[in-house]
Amino acid sequence: MRAFELDSRLAADTLSVAPLGLCQLRLMNDRRWPWLILVPQRVEITEFHDLRPLDQAMLTFELGLVSKAFKQMVRADKINIGMIGNRVSMFHCHVVARMTDDPNWPDPVWGHGAREPYGAEEGEALVRRVADAVLSS
Template structure:
């Protein structure tokens, strides 16, 4: 079995938060929306149904662990949780914090404008808050 390899586009567009039981947890480098991504550490998985039943259960557990943390930290009005995979086919799950009046409220975040990268300090502070809340739970 070969070691897990993260899609290069996910590596380029995100910051590593840490590893959970199944997934790599990553922060999208787009300050318009606080946006976490869970990537199951499984090569060659494109669709949710391709995960084993145990991995599906673990993913659901990890979403339930991460989502309320993101909502609390950001004071979001709503979380958008989805799997698209139209650009990056490697299976990954998005958890996006949305607030009334954000860059495309109430429309979707996908396909709206261009990413606005975090400043180094801003990214570092958000990463630390998420790490502390999720990884020390």
């Protein structure tokens, strides 16, 4: 059996926040929107229905935990959750915090402008804040 290995595109576009029970929690490296990614640590999963029922339940629990803590932390007006995977087939979940005054409100964040990576210190500080918010809830 192969070991789980994070897709290289997800690794390149995100910063590691924390391991959860099922998922790796990662921060999208784009300062335009507070944006998290949950990646179930399972091999050869491309769709939600590919997960075993217990993993589906665990993912739902982790999504709820993360989205609630994240919404409170960034004072978001809305949390968008997406499981799209058209460009990166490894199954992963987007948790995007939206504010009514963000750059593309109310439209989706995908396909809008160019990514703006965090500076090293800014990214590290946000990773710590997210980890504290999620892991203490």
